[in-house]
Amino acid sequence: MLTNYLKIFIRNLKKSPAFILINILGLSVGMASSILIFLFVQHELSYDKYHENADRIYRVSRAWFNQDGATSLHLGHAAPPFGPLLQSDFEGKVKEAVRFLNVDVVLKEGQNTFEESRLFFADPNVFEVFSWKMVSGDGEKALSFPDGVILTESMARKYFGDQDPVGKSMEAIIGPTAVNLQVRGVMEDFPDNSHFKADFLASMEPVVQFYGGYEQMMMNFGSNSFGTYLLLENGVDPKALEDELPAFIDRHMQANAQGIPTSKGTKLYLWPLTDIHLHSNLDSEIEPNSSIEYVYIYGAIAIFILLIACINFMNLATARSAKRALEVGLRKVLGADRELLVRQFMGETIIMAVMAMLLALGIAYLALPAFGNFTGKVLSLNLLEHPEYLLGFVGLVVLVGILAGSYPSMFLSGFQPVKVLKGTYKIGSVHEKFRSILVVGQFAISIVLIVSVLVVLDQLDFMKNKDLGFEKDDIVVLNSYPEFTQNYEMMRDRLLQHPNIQAVAVASRVPSGRLLDSQGTQAEVNGEITPINVRVSDIHVSHSFMTTFGIDLVAGRDFDINLASDSTEAFILNESAVRAIGWANPEEAVQKQFMYGDRRGYVVGVVKDFHFESLHQPISPIVFLIPTNRINSVAVKISSENKEETISYLRDEWQAMRPDLPFDYYLVSDSFDQQYESEEKVAQVFGFFAGLAILISVLGLFGLSAYAAEQRTREIGIRKVMGASVASIVTLLGVDFLKLVLFGFLIAVPIAWYGMSIWLENFAYSIHVSWVIFLTAGISAALIAALTVSSQSIRAAMTNPVDTFKVQ
Structure with missing residues (x-):
């Protein structure tokens, strides 16, 4: 039977090669797109599952709350005491606890x-929790040495070439501190599907000494920068354990001055290891994570593209129905029943689906490197490593065969032999309407994708061009180092001698970073010093910070380098901090008493709100103060002219002061733009697949318009004999299809509006979806449809009426 189907397929291929090849090409493009997206989705869902005990590993995160219960900060990190205390307090439930500190x-x-940005200090039991593989050395003992460090294979080659690195020494310079390390082992590179990747694992002992010893470290609940992971015992309910954590906090942390338990203001959460990559986008993450929303988006696009390809196949198959009507009639006369014909047509479709799959695999293989680079993932289509993919591909062939072949087979097998042989068989209105519905569906999907592209691009343009409230352009940021901060005024004056350098400032954080530092706040409200139960983030800055970044004052004054008290008592707030504290306006805040951490003084000024973080986050309350420590960055405002020459000058000055340190810098404007890379990729994905959807839809519309012209051949001939012009006939044939596009547009509008409204909720500041976007998408689809239909309509209208009647 299969041989018979194959013979019939080959016979039809010889008769109508263009029709068959277009069908196979349409299916293959849809299949190839689905295969690539499947590989991406499968990779996203596989994160951290390679660990032997992945289902029992949980990360500890810590959140803080305002007085009204709203979350003010939620970190993916915790303080250093939590890991060891959780293991000791919950013996029998927590088998292991391990901490990481990335520096x-x-x-x-x-x-x-x-x-290097991927060195992690880690507890010595790290390999008791995680399943990273050692190449040489003993992972279980390596980090028990105070100077122990484990390198990945890549780093071993980078530093030692082909030599055996075990036993070799290295020096790590961390700020003003130098730490001697000895290589105790080499491990495989972290798999690509890890939610964080380390190049070096070093002993935690230098960190312990930095905190002043183990006892001091175990009392520090304020330094929340440790990635903390728990390995639970078999059968432990993580939710039940999480419910015990408020009491755990209160056992180890004192209530505040008002006697309120600490657990009312902060809480610990347990995150399943395998959920972190797609479900955790907290205020601090070791590395940026993805989002399950994007997995859904990619999956939906794959379904849409495949559906459009199947619809395209149906339309092209039914458009050729007249060519096969006689064949069906003869087969029925010779005894073939409808079931046999259905099997025949389904068999032909399956053969075409198989051929399309083979072509799709070839397309996917060729496109995989580019797609992998685009997504930033290491994707593989190696069937030897993943034989289970074969089952997926077979399933896809069967699915496409059923979806694409079911309607054409039922339609073609339903021809009535008597009417077919007499030449009086006409297609019923039900079938006509169904094909129209298919076209409406195709263009609805295409318009949804077009709208999505336009909305994402509009939001990107809004974010990149929105006035952030400060001058972000032409500000170069360098990593600070002790010699610079100790000689800041001398270095600043030295840099300012260059004509293209306009201002220099130092700070603990600069705009485009995250506001993760805060301390307890008290302020004078109604004549009394009152605790402020709202998180106020702090930025340690030099006196010239506001002028360097062009931040406007709305009340009071800037820091004054000639007033010694400003370095110990002066605070500047932003407008959001003024509102959060409860002062009526910025002017009321000036000269009010203010306490922050252990520093007491006065508010000397208020700056206008500006976007320190990306537009994903709302503007937070901020306090600025002159630093005594924690200076991490040097900001240099340069002229927009001769940038390269100015940066070269900065490099020379840097190397003159610290020739042993590499020179590295970034621009604040670039740093802001980089925070929107995921949105840019979404726009590119939507754009690419919207183009594919439109291409396949055009093929379907081409087939349907050809079918319509074929069905109305005699009518067109009569109209031409009666004097109808080519333009009127083209209009006659085209209007019906433009109506279908209009119906598709009406269906697409609410779907696209709802979907993109949900997507825009990811941003604290976003555009409003304009009717112009929908109108642009609709007009674009209509023009594409009009050009497609007109090509067939003009061809039909130009046909000689004499030839038309001969055909009939």
């Missing part, structure tokens, strides 16, 4: 000096 370092080995 930026300068690593030196012989003549090799590099800046």
Whole structure:
């Protein structure tokens, strides 16, 4: 039977090669798109599942709450005591606890000096929890040495080439501190599907010494920068354990001055390890995570593209129905029943689906490197490594065969032999309407994708061009180092001698970073010093910070370098902080008493609200103060002219002061733009697949318009004999299809509006979806449809009426 289907397929291929090839090409493009998206989705869903005990590993996160119960900050990190205390307090429930501290370092080995951002200090039991594989050395003992460090294979090659690195020494420079390390082992590179990736794992002992010893470290509940992971015992209910954590907090942390338990203001949560990548986008993450929303978006696009390809196949198959009507009539006369014909047509479709799958695999293989680079993922279509993919591909062939072949097979097998052989068989209105519904569906999907592209691009343009409330352009940021901060005034004056350098400032954080630092706040409200139960983030700055970034004052004054008291008693707030504290206006805040942490003084000024963070976050209350420590960045405002020459000058000055440190910098404007990379990728994905959807829809519309012209051949001939012009006939044939596009537009509008409204909720500041976007999408779809239909309509209208009647 299969041989018979294949013979019939080959016979039809010889008769109508263009029709068959277009059908196969349409299906293959839809299948290839689905395969690529499947690989991406499968990779996203596989994060951290390679660990042997992945289902029992949980990360501890910590949240803080305002007085009204609203979450003011939720970190993916915790304070250093929590890990060990959780393990000791919940013995029998928590089997292991391990902590990581990620720091930026300068690593030196012989003549090799590099800046590294993926060195993690870790507890020695790290391999009891995680299943990373050692290549050499003993992972269970390596980090028990105070100077122990484990390198990944990539880093071993980078620093030591082909030499065995075990036993070799390295020096890590962390701020003003130099730490000697000895390589105790080499491990495989972290798998790509890890929610964070380390290049180095170092002993936690230097960190313990930094905190002043183990006892001091275990009393520090304010330094929430440790990634903390628990391995639970078998059978432990994580939700039940999480419910016990408020009492755990109150056992180890004192109530505040008003006697309110600490657990009322802060809380610990347990996150399943395998959920972190797609479900955790907290205020601090070791690395930026993805989102389950994007997995849904990609999956929906794959379904849409595949559906459009199947609809396209149906339309092209039914458009050729007249060519096969006689065949069906003869087969029925010779005894073939409808079931046999259905099997025949379904068999032909399956053969075409198989051929389309083979072509799709070839397309996917060729496109995979580019798609992997675009998504930033290491994707593989190696069937030897993943034989289970074969089952998926077979399933996809069957699914496409059923979806694409069911309607055409039922339609073609339903021809009545008597009417077919007499030439009087006409297509019923039900079938006509169904094909119209298919076209409406195709264009509805295409318009939804077009609208999505336009909305994402509009939001990107809004974010990149919105006035952030300060001058972000032409500000170069360098990593600070002790020699610079200790000699800040001298270095500032030295840099300002260059004509293209306009201002210099230092700060603990600069705009485009996250506001993660805060302390307890008290302020004078109604004549009394009152605790403020709203989180106020702090930025330690030099006196020139506001002028360097062009931040406007709305009340009071800026820091004054000539007033010594400003370095110990002066505070500047933003407008959001003034409102959060409860003062009526910025003017009322000036000269009010203010306490922040252990510093007491007065508010000397209020700055206009500006966007320190990306537009994903609302503007937070901020306090600025002159630093005594925690200076991490040097901000240099340069002229927009001769940038390269100015940066070269900065490099020379840097290397003159610290020749042993690499020179690295970034622009604040670039840093802001980089925070919207995921949105840019979404726009590119929507744009690419919207183009594919439109291309396949055009093929379907081309087939349907060809079918319509074929069905109305005699009518067109009569109209031409009666004097109808080519333009009137083109209009006659085209209006019906434009109506279908209009119906598709009406269906697409509410769907696109709802979907993009939900997407825009990810931003604290966003555009309003304009009717212009919908109108643009609708007009674009209509023009594409009009051009497609007109090509067939003009061809039909130009046909000689004599030839038309001969055909009939």
